Amino acid sequence: MAELMDVRFKELLLAKKVSDTKSVLMLKEEYFQTMDELKEACSVKLKTARQYYILGRYEILQCGDVEKLIRKRANFAEEPIYFVNIDEMYDIIKRAHISTGHGGRDKMVTFLSRYANITRESIELFKSLCIECQKKRKRATTKGITVRPILSKDFGSRGQV
Structure with missing residues (x-):
């Protein structure tokens, strides 16, 4: 069931990315391509406008053998704000959803404020696919008069003919 939800979530995110031209969602290839462009921009002396843009926006955080793409920080004392790709997004949102x-x-x-490109729309999409949340969602209550039958033998005996 969770695998089905994972696949459906990724399909809907990909459809959203395709339909929106200014989407902040990143495919895995785009994520690693941005990291490669950032590494290349650091080493080149004569930079293009795109390389200046990438250097001003992104930074690479080295955690052991793992490299993470983060938002550029003003100073190193700030907490890093991570970028994630669409493939990792389901697991991150699921972990946050269950922990809350x-x-x-x-x-x-x-809870997810430390991630730069997880949007409200993707959170709402995940929440709409969550089975537990669908069960506990408030249902529309029927307000008004409760119809009860009249249980009397004398009903209608005094009517006019």
Whole structure:
């Protein structure tokens, strides 16, 4: 069931990325291509406009053998804000969703604030696919008069003919 949800989530995110020209969502290839461009821009002396843009926006964080793409920080004391690709996004949002106790959108947004490209739309998309959240969602209650039958033998005996 979780695999089906994972596949459906990725399909809908890819459809959103294709339809939106200014999407912040990154495919795995784009993520690693940006990292390679950033490494190349650091080593080249004569830089292009694109390389200046990448150097001003991104930074690479080395965690052991793993390299992560993060938002450029003003100083190193700031906490890093990570970029994630679409393939990792499901697992990250799922972990945040479960750790907030199937929390709503706002709880998850504050929990996921250390990720740069996880949007409200992707969080709402995940929440709409979560089975537990669909079960606990408030249902529309029917307000009004409760219809009960009249249980009397004398009903209609005094009517006019």
